[in-house]
Amino acid sequence: MQNNFFSINRMGMYLRKEISDNYKTYLLSIALMLALGVGIALFAFANLNQWEKEIKVSHILPVYIIFFTLFIGLDASRSFNALAKTERRMDFFLLPASKFEKVLGQYLITFIFVSVIFHCCAWVSFQTYQSLVVTYKQAVMIYDWDQVFPPKFTYGNYLQLMLGLHAAFFFGATFFYRFSFPKIFFCFLIFLFGIWFINIAITNALFGKALHDWYTNLPYFAIFTGNDRMHNFAYVVPEWLGRANLFIAQFLLIPALWVLSYFRISDKEIQ
Amino acid sequence: MINIQSLKFSYKAGRPLFENLHLQLLPGHIYGLLGKNGAGKSTLLKQITGLLFPDAGKVEVFGEVAAQRNPSFLQDIFLVPEELYLPKVKINQYLATRACFYPKFDHQAFESYLREFEIPLNQYLPEMSYGQKKKFVISFALAANTRVVVMDEPTNGLDIPSKSTFRKLIAGSLTEEKCIIISTHQVRDLDNLIDSIVIIDNHRIIFREAVETVTDKLSFKVVPQLNPAETVLYADSNLRGHAIVTPNKHQEHSKIDMELLFNAVLSNRQSIQEIFN
DSSP states (O other), rough: OOSOOOOOOHHHHHHHHHHHHHHHHHHHHHHHHHHHHHHHHHHHHHHOOTOOOEEEEHHHHHHHHHHHHHHHHHHHHHTTTTGHHHHHHHHHHHHSSSSHHHHHHHHHIIIIIIIHHHHHHHHHHHHHHHHHHHSSOOOOOEOOOGGGTTSSSSSHHHHHHHHHHHHHHHHTTTTSSSSHHHHHHHHHHHHHHHHHHHHHHHHHHGGGGGBSSTTTTEEEEEEEEEESSGGGGEEEOHHHHHHHHHHHHIEEEEEEHHHHHHHHHOOOOOO | OOEEEEEEEEEETTTEEEEEEEEEOOOOEEEEEEOTSSSSSHHHHHHHHSSOOOOOOEEETTTTGGGGGHHHHHTTTEEEEEEEOOOOOOOOHHHHEEEEEESSSHHHHHHHHHHTTOTTTTOOOGSSSSHHHHHHHHHHHHHTTOSSSEESTTTTTOOOOHHHHHHHHHHHHTTTEEEEEOSOOGGGGGTTTTTEEEEEEHHHHHEEEEEHHHHHEEEEESSSOOOSOOOEEEEEEEEEEEEEEOOOOTTOOOOOOOOHHHHHHHHHHHHHHHHHH
């Protein structure tokens, strides 16, 4: 009896097919990532103050964070761009692999594959920069990671945030196939602002003029009241509720988006 | 093999395309699916291949629900669509990554089909013309050895020699357990190829007969002048005289003219139904 949900052999064949079909795009993306990384390293080296002899990693990390976030969002939003044209849609749906394998395949490519490649490129760029500053400017690198990733917000938490961002854009990619990145980004903003505005309506209904300002609330976390410095007050959710919210955000929201993405792809028809 | 029961489907609410449609297609046959533009041929093919889901009723292919699009179903059905998608790779690369999904794929047969169509094995797919792409996909579909092969306008874009090669290959690939469905407007391309005719009109199956039964019950001939005493179901005047369809009362043997039959069925449906019932 054939397993119609998942087969490791079929999964391998699907990934092989995807990589073979799109290898030129992938090579171009890798070249672009590498060129961008090395370009930034060279630019930073060229603009380095000659008196600066201590280069802090915490000054470089924001560039890494911005570009990693950008690439994750960009690639996740292109997860299902094969569905943009009817012919490609037919090819996608009629390929004898399960729906789960197809969705998982896109996930592996747009998150795992992109993350690995991005980190390789980032490592090459960093090594280039380090070699240049050490050799030509006689500077030393200070590895002060903890300035950017303190114990309360570790690198693991950052990766979890990227996983969430990827899940949101992956889910968005099941709605938009063309110019998906700006469309998903816009919808994501509307969604976040929507939550905030609903919260504003509720807090204004409950607290009225007691609020510090009509918009002073953090959805699911806090409400700020009091109009002067002496009477400012923050209603923060109790710790147990805060932890419950955090748990939902960390461990339930992301899988929920994956499951929704899977069912949205499963239910697609070709008109 | 293909079992469609009480199929109900509409693209827009309140405008049903199919309502209570029944159709059974058996293995060992080549079916010609004919119909006017917008009759629902492509929609029916999409229902069979699981690309569209029924609103009600069921579409089963070898016992599997088509809409579930399970790998066990997909590896035994192949659709040659009218508009094709081919990745930007060479034929051998395409073969290396796609043929493995079809357990009964016959590499030797594929190469021989390509030879018949005069397509070199190392060709780069995007550099092919539309007709060459079509021939390539037809070759792949036949070599995949799936139990069901569905073709939507397969002869569009094929040159004249390729059309006859196409007929030869299709006829040669039919086995007892295989069912081939060909939807086309170019009915003359299917001459001597199909053995059963299915005609869709107004979103219903209005005619479904074997070619043998059709030639038993109807007579197709060209006469210089119409005889008012003869029952003519449909007549089409041309330079050679009048091509006519008449009831085959004297068990004459004639070659089916599908264009005439199609027009006869559409214009004189009731009389045709009476003859076949």
